[in-house]
Amino acid sequence: MLRKIRITLAIVCLALITLLFLDFTGTLHAWFGWLAKIQFLPAFLTLNVGVVVALVLLTLLFGRVYCSIICPLGVFQDVVSHISGMRKKKKYRFSYSPAVSWLRYGLLALFIIALVAGIGSFVALLAPYSSYGRIVQNLFAPLWQWGNNLLAYFAERAESYAFYHTDVWLKSLPTFIVAAVTFVALIVLAWRNGRTYCNTICPVGTVLGFLSRFSLFQPVIDKSKCNSCGLCSKKCKAACIDGKKHTIDYSRCVACMDCLDTCQHGAIRYRFRYCKSATDTTATAPGNNVDTARRSFLTGAGLLIGATALKAQEKTVDGGLATILDKEIPERRTPIVPPGAQSLSHLRQHCTGCQLCVSVCPNGVLRPSSSLLSLMQPESSYERGFCRPECVKCSEVCPAGAIRKITPAQKSSIQIGHAVWVMPNCLPIVNGVSCGNCARHCPAGAITMVPSDPEDEFSVKIPAVNEERCIGCGACENLCPARPFSAIYVEGHEVHKTI
Amino acid sequence: MNRRQFLSRLGAGAAVSTLALSGCAPKTGKKSDQREEIPTDRMTYRTNPKTGEKVSILGYGCMRWPTVSNGSARDTNDDIDQQAVNRLVDYAIEHGVNYFDTSPAYCKGQSERVTGIALSRHPRDKYFIATKLSNFAPATWSREASIAMYRNSLKYLQTDHIDYMLLHAIGMGNNGMKEFEERYLKNGILDFLVEERKAGRIRNLGFSYHGDIAVFDRALAEHDKYHWDFVQIQLNYLDWKHAKEINERNTNAEYLYNELYKRGIPAVIMEPLLGGRLSKVHDHVAARLKQREPERSVASWAFRFAGTFPGVLTVLSGMTYMEHLQDNLRSYAPLQPLTEEEMQFLYDTADMMMRYPTVPCNDCKYCMPCPYGIDIPSILLHYNKCVNEGNLPESKQAENYRKARRAFLVGYDRSVPKLRQADHCIGCRRCVHHCPQGIDIPKELQKINNFAEYLKQGLDLVPALRQV
Numbered sequence: 001m002l003r004k005i006r007i008t009l010a011i012v013c014l015a016l017i018t019l020l021f022l023d024f025t026g027t028l029h030a031w032f033g034w035l036a037k038i039q040f041l042p043a044f045l046t047l048n049v050g051v052v053v054a055l056v057l058l059t060l061l062f063g064r065v066y067c068s069i070i071c072p073l074g075v076f077q078d079v080v081s082h083i084s085g086m087r088k089k090k091k092y093r094f095s096y097s098p099a100v101s102w103l104r105y106g107l108l109a110l111f112i113i114a115l116v117a118g119i120g121s122f123v124a125l126l127a128p129y130s131s132y133g134r135i136v137q138n139l140f141a142p143l144w145q146w147g148n149n150l151l152a153y154f155a156e157r158a159e160s161y162a163f164y165h166t167d168v169w170l171k172s173l174p175t176f177i178v179a180a181v182t183f184v185a186l187i188v189l190a191w192r193n194g195r196t197y198c199n200t201i202c203p204v205g206t207v208l209g210f211l212s213r214f215s216l217f218q219p220v221i222d223k224s225k226c227n228s229c230g231l232c233s234k235k236c237k238a239a240c241i242d243g244k245k246h247t248i249d250y251s252r253c254v255a256c257m258d259c260l261d262t263c264q265h266g267a268i269r270y271r272f273r274y275c276k277s278a279t280d281t282t283a284t285a286p287g288n289n290v291d292t293a294r295r296s297f298l299t300g301a302g303l304l305i306g307a308t309a310l311k312a313q314e315k316t317v318d319g320g321l322a323t324i325l326d327k328e329i330p331e332r333r334t335p336i337v338p339p340g341a342q343s344l345s346h347l348r349q350h351c352t353g354c355q356l357c358v359s360v361c362p363n364g365v366l367r368p369s370s371s372l373l374s375l376m377q378p379e380s381s382y383e384r385g386f387c388r389p390e391c392v393k394c395s396e397v398c399p400a401g402a403i404r405k406i407t408p409a410q411k412s413s414i415q416i417g418h419a420v421w422v423m424p425n426c427l428p429i430v431n432g433v434s435c436g437n438c439a440r441h442c443p444a445g446a447i448t449m450v451p452s453d454p455e456d457e458f459s460v461k462i463p464a465v466n467e468e469r470c471i472g473c474g475a476c477e478n479l480c481p482a483r484p485f486s487a488i489y490v491e492g493h494e495v496h497k498t499i
Numbered sequence: 500m501n502r503r504q505f506l507s508r509l510g511a512g513a514a515v516s517t518l519a520l521s522g523c524a525p526k527t528g529k530k531s532d533q534r535e536e537i538p539t540d541r542m543t544y545r546t547n548p549k550t551g552e553k554v555s556i557l558g559y560g561c562m563r564w565p566t567v568s569n570g571s572a573r574d575t576n577d578d579i580d581q582q583a584v585n586r587l588v589d590y591a592i593e594h595g596v597n598y599f600d601t602s603p604a605y606c607k608g609q610s611e612r613v614t615g616i617a618l619s620r621h622p623r624d625k626y627f628i629a630t631k632l633s634n635f636a637p638a639t640w641s642r643e644a645s646i647a648m649y650r651n652s653l654k655y656l657q658t659d660h661i662d663y664m665l666l667h668a669i670g671m672g673n674n675g676m677k678e679f680e681e682r683y684l685k686n687g688i689l690d691f692l693v694e695e696r697k698a699g700r701i702r703n704l705g706f707s708y709h710g711d712i713a714v715f716d717r718a719l720a721e722h723d724k725y726h727w728d729f730v731q732i733q734l735n736y737l738d739w740k741h742a743k744e745i746n747e748r749n750t751n752a753e754y755l756y757n758e759l760y761k762r763g764i765p766a767v768i769m770e771p772l773l774g775g776r777l778s779k780v781h782d783h784v785a786a787r788l789k790q791r792e793p794e795r796s797v798a799s800w801a802f803r804f805a806g807t808f809p810g811v812l813t814v815l816s817g818m819t820y821m822e823h824l825q826d827n828l829r830s831y832a833p834l835q836p837l838t839e840e841e842m843q844f845l846y847d848t849a850d851m852m853m854r855y856p857t858v859p860c861n862d863c864k865y866c867m868p869c870p871y872g873i874d875i876p877s878i879l880l881h882y883n884k885c886v887n888e889g890n891l892p893e894s895k896q897a898e899n900y901r902k903a904r905r906a907f908l909v910g911y912d913r914s915v916p917k918l919r920q921a922d923h924c925i926g927c928r929r930c931v932h933h934c935p936q937g938i939d940i941p942k943e944l945q946k947i948n949n950f951a952e953y954l955k956q957g958l959d960l961v962p963a964l965r966q967v
Contacts, residue, residue: 156913161902164909324872324918385917390956427925435925440945481871481925 002270003257006068014075021136022144024166026360026393036356036399038070039129040204045350046401056211063215063255064208067198073132074198074205074254077190081237084191092234094194096242099249104199104206111203118345121375124353128202129399131182133354134376138179141359142168167384171358171367175376194237199252209251218273219259221246225267235262327383328484336380336472336492338366338387339414340395340403343495344374350402351377357394357403363387365474366394377402380416382474382490387416389443389473412443415499417472417492419446419465425480425487428452428460438463438476438488446470447488463488468499537825542595543834545812547765549728550702554627556806557831558598558767559591560817561614562605571819572606579606579613587824588617594828597626598813600767601656602667603648604633611655619657628656629663629767631707632692634682642686649692653700660699663767664692665731666706669718673932675711679718693725707731707769709935712750719758729812730759731767735777736804736845737852738770745859748937756808765812771805772798772816774861781855781887784848791844799830804845807836856891857883858943859936866930866940874919875930875940881914882947891950895959904954911951921948 016032023029037043043051055066067074085091107126114122124130145168152163170176189196198205221232223246230243236259240252259268334344338357341347353376358366364384368376378394380387395406406414419438427435429452439447446469453459463476465488472490480486544553564584566577588599599618601610611630618626630652634645653659666689672678683689695701705727708715718727733742734752742749759766772778778798780788788797805814814831818824837845860879869875885891890903890910897903911920921944930940953959 161905161909164912321874321919322868322870322872388955433925433927435927437923437925440926441922479922481923 003261006065006255006257010069010075010078013070014072014079017072017132018136018140020397021133021356021359022141024141024145024148024359024362026362026397029360029393029397033397036129036354036397039399040066040071040208041127041129041352042354042399042401045352046399048401055208059208059211060215062217063212063250063253064205065255066208067195067205067254068256071128071132071204073128073186073202074195076132076135077186077195077197078237078256080187080190081194092231094234094236094239096233096236096244097239099240099252100200103201104209107201108203108206115349118349119373120348120351120353120377121373124351124376125178126201126203127352127354128198128204130352130354130376131179131186133356133359134175134179135183135186137355137359138171138176139183167364169364169384172370172376174370175353175355175368178376194239195252195254196239198254199238199240212253212255213250215250216272216274217270218250219248219253219255219257219268219270220273221248222267222269225265226263227265227267229264231264232259232262232268235259325483327478327486329381329383330477330485330489332489332491334417334492334494335369335371335374336417336474336490337496338378338380338394338403339411339416339471339496340392340398340406341416341496342404344492345494347377347402348374350400351398352400352402353377354399356397356399360393360397362391362393380474380492382477384478386474386478387472410498412471413499414496415471415493416496417490418467418470419472419476419488420491421463421465422485422487422489423462425482425485426462427481427487428462430482432460434460435481436461436463437479437481441475441479442470443473443475444469444471447476471499537594537828538832539594541832542828543806543831544595545765547703547728547812548763552627553597554813555595555597555831556811556813556834557591557596557802557827558600558629558813558815559588559596560769560815561599561601561610563817563819564606564610564613565819572609576607579609581613581616584613585617585620587818587821588614588621590821591824592621592625595832596828598629598663598815599626600629600663600815602631602633603652603655604631604635604667611652615656615658623658627662628658629665630656630661631665631667632683632688633667634688635667637681640681640686642688642691645682645686645688646691649695661701663703663705663729664695664701665704666692668709668935669706670708670710670712670714671935672710675714676717679714689725703728705729705731705764705767707767708755709733710748710937715750715755715758719762719764722762722764727764729765729767731769731815732756732759733770734766734768734805734808734811735771735773735801737773737777737849739849740846741849741853744853746937756810760808760810764810766808766810767812768805768814770861771814772801773859774863776857776859776861776883777801779884779887780852782889784852787848787851795830796826798826800845800848802827802830803834803837804842806831806834807842855886857886858938860938861936863935865933865935869924869930870927871923871925872919873921873924873944874915875944877915877919878921878944878947879938879940881911882943882950884914885910892954895957908951908954921945921951924948 013035017035019028020032020036037048038051040052040055043055059066068078069075085093111123111126145166148163149165149168152165155161155163186197199209226246228244233241233243237256238252238254240249241259257270260270337344337347353368355368357378358368363386365380365382365387366378367381369379389412390408392406392408392411395403423429427433436449439449446466447463448466449461450464451457451459452462472493474490476488477486477490480488543556545556546552547554563571564579566572567580568577570577572579599614601614603611606613618628632645632649634640634648639645639648652661666683669675669679669683692701692704696704704725706718708730732752732755734756738752740751740753742751756766778796778801780797785797788800792799802814802816805811816823816827818827858879860876860883862876862880864876866875885907888906889899890906892900892903924941924944926941928941934940
């Protein structure tokens, strides 16, 4: 019964969180956005005391049910492991192994150091929820969007507006590779050994594991009923039950309740630990290491997958139309991060790289950064669209408080960067045509067209940017007719300020 | 809704109404459409006063031949489907059409050749060929280049004489009068054509007119000198009284027609449907027309209107699809002229249509390609479609705001790729003087962009609409 409840809740959570990352329209967030916000690490980073305390209490009460129900990466591994177990003779394929404590606590220590030092890329690499988000955003979302585009294709022919086309594009190669490698590695680990990742690498698993040793409710082996058949050990995906010694390593038990149903003698029960027939339950000693050869193989395989997926390209348009060169990303001295991120360092310290903001950005602006320190964390660029004045979606979905919630009104006065004019690209200068598209579309009214020759008021007009009024939204850069490099582009600001 | 769908719905509608009418009876007698087969021998003909020859009231415009991709050669770069063209030409001739109007400029220069191939399969005395001296580009203004163009037409059309030869679109351009002089007078081309007429290689000489009215008036003032055998003008029930209202530069068809009529010059009618704008009308207008003549198409009203004038020699229609051709044949074989009262009904309809702020774009694509890649006609047509379908919400409080907003924005991205939308128009104005309708294209594009921007930002729409 407990197992069935766990499975039902877990599947619902996994499905909804997956949909959060797939739904590019952003409508699901209104109802289920909270699921991202109760994830441990994001809640911790956003200093959401309520959620963190609740999760700690939950673990102290029931053990690591968080890992079995709420964490999408954990449930995802369970799904893989379950499929693996459906093979013939593989139902009872696990065995007890001692904990690898030095690795767990060592990684946790490194993780905390990285967190404090603001090395966002390392934090993002290990954070479990973010790894899952990355996998969905990079690997599943394109399939979802292609499916959507197919529906949009039919809808268009049926004169229906129920579906609309969305662009599918590779947002960042390094992030894609990281996601693919993580995905393959996790599948192999879960396929063979169940919850290896959660009990050796995952920093959240380590913290909660430490707490769950003291949880009030635990699965407990009744020695009087146990005949040491060892079936529970063979069924335990966390490899934490030593059937022979009648002990369970509670720091690694994810409270999946599988063992309860497996034991044919009713010797394992999930119950209050301070009951009369108290059992001797202690953590076991460290032992084996992880298979490194396998890892390197997986990395190679992941790279291969990454390389083949790159071939998919967008269709180009034609007809009696002039060809349009694609815009290229200018070299920005300071990266642009979305309004609400407050500053580069704030974002770096809080973002876990889950890609939720990237998934919901409707304007093709946000993409994961490729620079080493902020790898996988979002940054803005305007070659596909600009940061539209009415949109604050990324600030609404961010579970980690890296992009703080703002309103469109606030956004209109947050300066995230400023426009810079590049004279040698500007069409009025290059071929004397009158343009002014940047000034026409500037939502902040920061651009004025002025005669290029101060002496001659009828000379061709060029944009004059009032940096104090510019908010860095990139409308000018995006709509500038100069291609591939715009004649006006945005430089980011390290610290955002309100004007 | 395009004409094709409209026709299919019409068929379905007819079937449904048949069912409804005989709903109480135990059996229904009609398997489908109640209308008779299109007759092959009942085409209405008009007489050319000079030659006495009989010209079919339906003329085939050869500027929209079908392509192998099932589109119109006007819209795509694909090759023309010669098989389909042959079939259309055969069907048209079989049903009494005998006037084929082409130009060296049509279908990216392919029209004359394709038309020539299709027509040469029929006896030369069964049809009349109309073509034009389309020397628009300054490079073709010289006498030699223009004459070469004329000789080329004879070659492509596989004939030794042109039945109806036109000076093409005089009055068009930034300075209509100057271009008229450069193209036809200073290089002696008009005199050359008059000589060719004397020699019999041109049987009728005329001109087609767009734009500057001074050029039209001047050409007619010199009628005694050149003896125009016919003149091609734009005439339809919207332009009859509203052309000037739609655009300051244009002239009401009423004036043009009457000027020709009082001189006894036969009029050839172009744009009877205004590039489809009189078939793709606002739903209210469509309902009004259908209510009156449920079994006739919306387009048929426009064709009957143009054909009703006695001074009209033929009415041109650029028919891409067999359904277009069949529908027009139904309107003209035979033509049932409109009564005074029906004419008034159409004038009232035109007044109604003027209340919907569509952009008078006929999708002729003369403005294309835009050097900055903007898909001008698609943007304007999308806007018109939204106007006609009632998807231009008047305010945020409007009942249909959400639905209309979605239809406008989603439909916009569907009709025009993002990079080719109106916000990328820089206002260089290179397109403006190419537009035969004289639309201020950059202004219209900015208006449409403002409207889209208001919808995207969810602002109240009143200021955006005031700019209309």
